[in-house]
Amino acid sequence: MYRYDEFDAALVTQRVAQFRDQVDRRMKGTLSEDEFRPLRLMNGLYLQLHAYMLRVAIPYGTLSSVQMRMLAHIARRYDHGYGHFTTRQNIQYNWPKLVEVPDLLDELATVEMHAIQTSGNCIRNVTSDPYAGAVADEVEDPRIWGEIIRQWSTFHPEFSFLPRKFKIAVTGSAEDRAAIRVHDIGLRIHRNEAGEVGFEVMVGGGQGRTPMIAKTIRAFLPKAHLLSYLEAILRVYNLMGRRDNKYKARIKILVHEMGAEAFADQVEAEWAEIKDGPVDLPASEVARIENYFAPPALDTASNGSADYALKLKSDAAFAAWVGSNVLGHVQPGYAIANISLKPVGGVPGDATAEQMDVVADLAARYSHDEIRVTYEQNLVLPHVRREDLYAVWQALGEAKLDTANIGLLGDMIVCPGLDYCSLANARSIPVSQQISERFSDPERQRKIGKLDIKISGCINACGHHHVGHIGILGVDKRGKEHYQITLGGKANQDAAVGAIVGPAFAETDIADAVETVVDTYLDLRADGEEFIETLGRVGIAPFKETLYATH
Amino acid sequence: MFENVITANRLDDGTVIYLTRESLWSPTLADAWVAEDEDEAVVMMAAGENAENKGIVVGAYLIAAEVLDDTVVAVRLREGIRADGPTRRTDSVSVDDNSEQAHVPLR
Known part of the structure; x- marks a missing residue:
């Protein structure tokens, strides 16, 4: 794992000291809320429905035991004894007290962690394949480049006030386990025909109210040029991205409106100006970071027992x-x-x-x-x-952590929804619980097979409903919670946005509706076919028919 | 019928709070001062802004409420959840604040 050098350590401890002073000034009244709000957000501290919420960065989703123990300690000492792991591989605490957050951040810094750039219109925590360094289909460990991107993007002065937030994901495998095609930039490490290792660069993916699948703007970028190429993309976005309408400010809208080819032309032109400048790291520095991600000393003689x-x-x-x-x-x-x-x-x-x-x-x-x-x-x-x-x-x-449902129906992505989030229109968690209880029989789940259900409590899509095989979106209809179903979304290398199947269901009917979709699939599936394959073969019409015939 | 209360979050710890008729702030919606007309709501909002300026609360705003069986309840689901706490939560026992209800059934 990467270990902080003296620059990383100084940067984080200085930031904690600054934030301590800002909190102190806020409590004394010398900073107004309008002045303080952007400062706390830059340190990952939101004010949510019930309380403050702190989002702590977990770079590329990798933790050591010491770091995990610290997360547990923080849950006990500063929160309500638990934490919530998020769809961007971070952890959120739902109940910290503002006046205690500086102490919390001080403790986090002792294990080389922080909450910097987990909010705001900047480059957010870089995410990656959770199996990095452990799978056979990997070309190279993507966390090396995740760490390089982390260092480059942390406090990057040019990209601290982008038109909107910016999310980058990296994978080193053909099988996409990091949802890279629904990120602002998705990077896939692969080999070209000459056997050289580089990146496929995808831009303009995202979910929210306007879901888009990222477009490839460069099929092969030599590794050594990653940072200068990223810098070129960010510069084009920073200059041309819309700032007049936050709903049209993400890079996906720019790429869509310009067209991927025209956007790529702009990036290439900018890159031509900077590619041989000081942005790209010397090979020795890449090698230094690479060393931190050397495979662990595994027992090569071990072969089960x-x-x-x-x-x-x-x-x-x-x-x-x-x-x-x-x-x-x-x-x-x-x-x-x-x-x-x-x-x-x-x-x-x-x-x-x-x-x-x-x-x-x-x-x-x-x-x-x-x-x-x-x-x-x-x-x-x-x-x-x-x-x-x-x-x-x-x-x-x-520890009640042995649920056997990875990739099965019960393994749902679920946003905090209206139970916690100030943006949500409807609750997500109770819906997921109704569904998991309805399908609580593990044998039934295994018979159903691979099935991704993803639930969001509002159109911001933190629960990834657009890319769920079955997506569920909570909406507010005249003060009542309703849930819209989409079918056919995928987050993997064949990423796709699901199609809305029809009118929304009441909260009391949504578990029945999911069961109807599942039963329809079981009736229609051919031998060995997964849900998404059956859906691809028969289309959504049969599902629509069964869903609304009885509704 | 016009019935509004003022809610905010306490600045130092973020707790959801409501303005009372005594111009104090309570974590319990039932304690809230209910404005019965717009003039009364204007007076309450001035008290809310004053508390913001003094650094006691953050983000004061009016919400629709109603008095049922002699207690104040929020009209909108969002505000009901703010008042009662999450309907589903991992910390099933209140920690250190009796304003936090452990578990609220689905409405």
Whole structure:
């Protein structure tokens, strides 16, 4: 993992000291709320429906055990004993007191963490593949470039007041596990025909009220030029992006209105001016950062064990968990263990301080001290020996973290919705709970197979409903919560925006509606077909028919 | 019928609060001063702005309310959730503030 150098450390501690002074001046009345608000937002502190909310950055979703223990400590000491992992691999605390936030940030800084640039019209925390460094289909570890982007974008003076917020995601695999095509910039590391490693650069993706899939503006960018190319994109956006209407200010609108080709031409012209300048890092600096992400010292002799095979045969619950939550690792004998934060009837993405401590302990003991946060609001132990999986599973079970539903219906992305968010029109969490309780039988979920349900409480789409196989959007209809269903969205390498199936359903009817969609799929599916494949084959008409015939 | 109350968040800790007839701020909606006409609401808003200027509260605004069975309730769902707390929450037990209700059933 990356470790702060003296510049990183100084920068973060100085920022905490500045914010402490700003809070002090706010409490003394020498700063008005209008003056203070942009300052607190630059430090990730929102004022939400019930209280202040602090969003802490988890760069490219990677945590050490020490960092996770600190997140648990902060949940206990400064919040209500839990935290909420988000769709941008961050963590949010829902109840911090303004006057205590400087102390909180001081403690975070001791483990090389902060809340800088988790809000505001700047380059936000860079996200990545949660399985980085552990999967066989990876060309290179994308976190190296995630870290380089983090350093370049932190306090970048030219990009501190962009037309709108700006999100970058990086993956090193052909299979997209970072939803890069619904980001302002998506970067995919790949090899060209000559065998050289570089980036496919995609621009202008996003969700919100105007969902767009990113367009490729450069099929291959040599790695060494990444920062200058990003700088060129940001410059074109900064200059030409709209500032008169916040709903048209994201780069996706600019790319859409200009056309991807014309936008790419502008970027290339700007890049030609700066590509051989000082922005790109020397190879030695890239190598220095690369060293932090060297693979852990895995036991190459490990190849599972007879005991593990026996447990798989003798313990059906363990086998079910392995079947849904455990994936192959690049190193034979190892596995990637996903930890679902979606128990039946729970709050998706929430983890208590005690659960965070358990995950930290397991990472220290069994996963080379590494934890990942996924954009699907789960956690990952990326490097677990197969022979240790049973012990890991048992410990997770004691902490109620052993739900076997990764990729299945119960593994829903859900925004905080009207229960917490001041922008929401309807609640998301109770809807997800109704659905998870309706489909609580794990065997039923396994028979249904892979199915992504994503729920947002408003059009801002923090719950990614546009790219859910089944998307659910909460709307306010004359003071009552209603829920619109979209079908056919995808967040992966074949990203697509779902189609609205028809009029919205009342809160009392939405679980029935989801069950109707699922039953229709089960009636129509061919052997071995996943939900999204059946939908692709038959279209939405049969679903519309069954949904509204009985409605 | 015109029935409004003023709500805000307490500056130092963010707690949802309501202006009372005694010009104090309470975390309980039932304690709120209910304006029964626009003139009364104007007086209440002036008190809210004064509290903002003094750094006691942040973001004061009027909400529609009604008096039912001698208690004040919010008209809109959003304000009902603000008053009662999240309808679903992981911290099922109140922590240190009796204004926080542990669990509110679906409406």
